[in-house]
Amino acid sequence: MKTKNPAKRILKTAVIQMQSKPYALNENLQLALNLAKEAHNKGANLIVLPELFDSGYCVNDKDADFGIDLKAIEYGKETLKNESLRVLSDFAKSNKVHLVACSIEKTDKKLYDSAYIIPPKGGIVGKHRKIYLWGDEKSRFKRGKKYEVFTLDFGDFSAKVGLQICYEIGFGVGANLLALQGAEILIYPSAFGKARAYNWDLLSKARALENGCFVCACNHSGEETSAQLKQTLEFAGDSRIIAPNGKIIAQAIKLNEAIIAEMDLNEVALQRQKIPYLQDFDTKLTKKGFGKLT
Numbered sequence: 001m002k003t004k005n006p007a008k009r010i011l012k013t014a015v016i017q018m019q020s021k022p023y024a025l026n027e028n029l030q031l032a033l034n035l036a037k038e039a040h041n042k043g044a045n046l047i048v049l050p051e052l053f054d055s056g057y058c059v060n061d062k063d064a065d066f067g068i069d070l071k072a073i074e075y076g077k078e079t080l081k082n083e084s085l086r087v088l089s090d091f092a093k094s095n096k097v098h099l100v101a102c103s104i105e106k107t108d109k110k111l112y113d114s115a116y117i118i119p120p121k122g123g124i125v126g127k128h129r130k131i132y133l134w135g136d137e138k139s140r141f142k143r144g145k146k147y148e149v150f151t152l153d154f155g156d157f158s159a160k161v162g163l164q165i166c167y168e169i170g171f172g173v174g175a176n177l178l179a180l181q182g183a184e185i186l187i188y189p190s191a192f193g194k195a196r197a198y199n200w201d202l203l204s205k206a207r208a209l210e211n212g213c214f215v216c217a218c219n220h221s222g223e224e225t226s227a228q229l230k231q232t233l234e235f236a237g238d239s240r241i242i243a244p245n246g247k248i249i250a251q252a253i254k255l256n257e258a259i260i261a262e263m264d265l266n267e268v269a270l271q272r273q274k275i276p277y278l279q280d281f282d283t284k285l286t287k288k289g290f291g292k293l294t
Contacts, residue, residue: 009157009265013046013185013214014039017239017252017259019222022056025066029054029087031256039258040095045154047258048218050189050239051102051166052113054084057191058226058233059104063140067106070116070127089122096120098152100216102165102189104141105129113141115163115189117150126150128163132171147174149181159184159265166190169203169217172210179211179278184268186211190219197236209246212272214263216241221255244271 016035020028032054036047051057055066068085084103092099098119105114105127116127129144130137149162162178162185169175169188178186186207192200200217208215221237239252241261250261272278 006266006269007157009159011046011154011157011159011185011263011265012043012260013048013216013241013263014042014044014258014260015048015216015218015239015241015250015252016050016053016257017219017221017237017254018050018053018256019235020050020053020056020220020224022058022224022226023062024056025054025083028056029084033087033091035256035258036091036097036099037095039260040097042258042260044097044258044260046098046152046159047100048187048189048216049099049101050218050220051115051191052104053101053189053220054103056224056226057220058224058229058231060136060140060226060231061228063104063111064106067104067111069107070105070114070124071107085118085124088118092118092120093122098154100161100163100187100189100218110142111140112144113137113165114144115165115187117152117161117163119152125152126161126163128165130165130168131174132168134167137167147177147181149178149183157265161185161187164188166192169207170199172207175207175211176278176281179213180281180283183211183213184265185214185216185263187216188218190217191233192219192236194234194236197238200236200238204240205242205246205248208242208244209275210277212244212275212278213268214242214244214265219252221252244268
């Protein structure tokens with residue numbers, strides 16, 4: 001008896017690499033939209049933007065000013081008061097695409113570094129508050145507390161997506177928790193520094209291979225200078241899309257660029273059978289081991 005081939009699940013995905021300018025909200029939004037439109041014109045129906053792409057990363061003294069209230073539009077509500085959310089939601093609706101973005105979230109006088117998903121109907125269908133904060137982010141933001149997987153509808157098929165942010169790419173346990181919940185795609189909006197480019201290269205491929213899933217590693221490029229903070233940061237760029245076998249299938253080389261790859265989501269199950277890291281993952285023993293540390 002012949003085994004029936006699974007239905008095709010090809011997801012054309014774009015990762016946007018861009019150089020944001022601190023405090024330049026409108027300029028950053030316009031650049032992001034131009035690159036997103038370019039990606040859409042090439043057929044992408046999932047588009048990813050970098051960490052704090054709209055405000056710029058070096059806005060420590062104005063974090064609260066750029067904070068947006070994601071609660072106001074969570075899960076499809078249409079009370080879009082923030083410029084970033086309004087513009088992105090309009091783009092998603094008019095072009096029938098899913099967007100993954102990352103901005104400063106402000107709620108109950110607390111600030112978070114949050115990635116969120118905007119579907120073709122607008123609004124928000126999922127978010128992740130950064131759990132592992134890098135350097136002075138610890139004084140800028142509160143930590144998140146959840147690892148959640150979100151199911152996105154692409155018409156003929158659905159895809160399970162997990163969100164992480166930048167520094168979290170170095171914590172394999174977070175990716176494991178998402179993959180064990182069924183995530184087929186791990187998305188990392190990032191502002192990863194050039195001084196640690198080696199880490200970025202190694203860790204992004206490791207997260208894909210060990211979890212047998214696609215990884216979208218979306219980074220800032222160039223540098224940001226904040227005159228107010230007397231600070232300049234240089235970013236690694238090198239955004240990439242990685243297959244479940246750990247091989248790079250699309251990679252950015254320009255300052256501002258949308259890279260695109262067709263992700264065959266059926267490869268996830270095949271890779272997880274071929275190299276059964278998740279299947280052999282001993283969750284009980286791991287839980288017991290971590291329990292001894294608390």
